[in-house]
Amino acid sequence: MKKNxxxxxxxxxxxxxxxxxxxxxEFGGTDDQAxxxxxxxxxxxxxxxxxxxxxxxxxxxxxxxxxxxxxxxGVIGYVIGLYKGRSERKNGHDSRV
Amino acid sequence: MMRTSRWVVIAALxxxxxxxxxxxxxxxxxxxxxxxPAKWALFWxxxxxxxxxxxxxxLVRTLKEHPxxxxxxALAGAFxxxxxxxxxxxxxxxxxxxxxxxxxxxLFGPWxxxxxxxxxxxxxxxxxxxxxxxxxxxxxxxxAVVGPLVAFSVYQLxxxxxxxxxxxLFLAACLSDLATYVTTSVQLAVAFPAPDxxxxxxxxxxxxxxxxxxxxxxxxxxxxxxxxxNWLASYQASPLFEREKGA
Numbered sequence: 001m002k003k004n005x006x007x008x009x010x011x012x013x014x015x016x017x018x019x020x021x022x023x024x025x026e027f028g029g030t031d032d033q034a035x036x037x038x039x040x041x042x043x044x045x046x047x048x049x050x051x052x053x054x055x056x057x058x059x060x061x062x063x064x065x066x067x068x069x070x071x072x073x074g075v076i077g078y079v080i081g082l083y084k085g086r087s088e089r090k091n092g093h094d095s096r097v
Numbered sequence: 098m099m100r101t102s103r104w105v106v107i108a109a110l111x112x113x114x115x116x117x118x119x120x121x122x123x124x125x126x127x128x129x130x131x132x133x134p135a136k137w138a139l140f141w142x143x144x145x146x147x148x149x150x151x152x153x154x155x156l157v158r159t160l161k162e163h164p165x166x167x168x169x170x171a172l173a174g175a176f177x178x179x180x181x182x183x184x185x186x187x188x189x190x191x192x193x194x195x196x197x198x199x200x201x202x203x204l205f206g207p208w209x210x211x212x213x214x215x216x217x218x219x220x221x222x223x224x225x226x227x228x229x230x231x232x233x234x235x236x237x238x239x240x241a242v243v244g245p246l247v248a249f250s251v252y253q254l255x256x257x258x259x260x261x262x263x264x265x266l267f268l269a270a271c272l273s274d275l276a277t278y279v280t281t282s283v284q285l286a287v288a289f290p291a292p293d294x295x296x297x298x299x300x301x302x303x304x305x306x307x308x309x310x311x312x313x314x315x316x317x318x319x320x321x322x323x324x325x326x327n328w329l330a331s332y333q334a335s336p337l338f339e340r341e342k343g344a
């Protein structure tokens with residue numbers, strides 16, 4: 001598991017580095033920028049379909065996105081915990097390496 | 098010695114990458130609702146549906162034959178669910194999110210992830226106004242068809258003995274993530290060719306810029322994928338991991 005610690009540190013650096021590297025920018029979603037790109041390529045294009053449901057405001061959107069992450073993380077934790085428990089019972093001791 | 102030189106190469110690559118990139122607009126993630134002209138929306142839906150039907154049949158069959166894999170499939174689905182909720186900042190000054198498809202594709206082959214990836218996209222299109230229903234065909238083709246196929250093919254490098262197991266897994270996750278967004282820019286480029294330069298110029302515009310945004314995210318996804326794999330392997334989570342013992 002020691003390896004994972006290094007991997008985690010590296011991933012963290014990769015995520016945090018841009019905050020410093022591109023400081024001053026707003027880190028807007030790339031999909032919003034795609035919208036603008038399309039409008040420069042095809043100024044007369046109008047979207048012909050609207051989202052059936054749009055989260056009312058940024059706060060609700062954040063709520064739904066965190067809900068999505070939380071549900072997923074919960075399942076991952078459950079499954080890994082289950083496997084850990086099983087392997088410990090099988091080996092009769094703590095299986096941490 | 099080998100180890101050290103490998104790290105030096107990686108560090109050098111990263112440094113040059115960070116120095117080559119500067120703040121610029123990027124264009125990625127899923128195609129927004131209504132933003133593909135109707136005929137293209139239909140075209141991608143038509144191309145995607147056969148894959149989905151095959152995927153669904155394979156999924157049902159796998160579950161019937163190996164019900165014990167249900168748990169791992171839930172894990173693969175949850176992994177995709179989490180990763181596509183995480184909008185991660187990139188060096189370009191914009192954010193995008195990884196796909197998390199590579200993990201499941203390496204475990205189960207491409208077909209199961211076709212269904213799982215599509216469900217995640219559907220969830221985001223319906224509840225988050227992220228992506229869309231008219232563009233679901235195109236988005237699912239890039240993330241839930243091209244993604245898993247690329248991941249699975251890359252993962253075969255390990256089966257052939259060309260690279261170690263974890264390197265193959267890392268590359269599979271990383272490249273399937275990138276391939277998804279390259280596909281997205283092809284889809285946008287053919288729908289919106291540039292007035293001068295046509296489809297190619299438009300593709301370069303979409304791909305050249307967003308690929309840069311996605312590179313660090315793809316690497317992050319590769320790392321996270323290997324981490325989850327390490328956990329599972331250390332608990333010998335399932336027969337799928339048995340062959341890997343001692344590797």
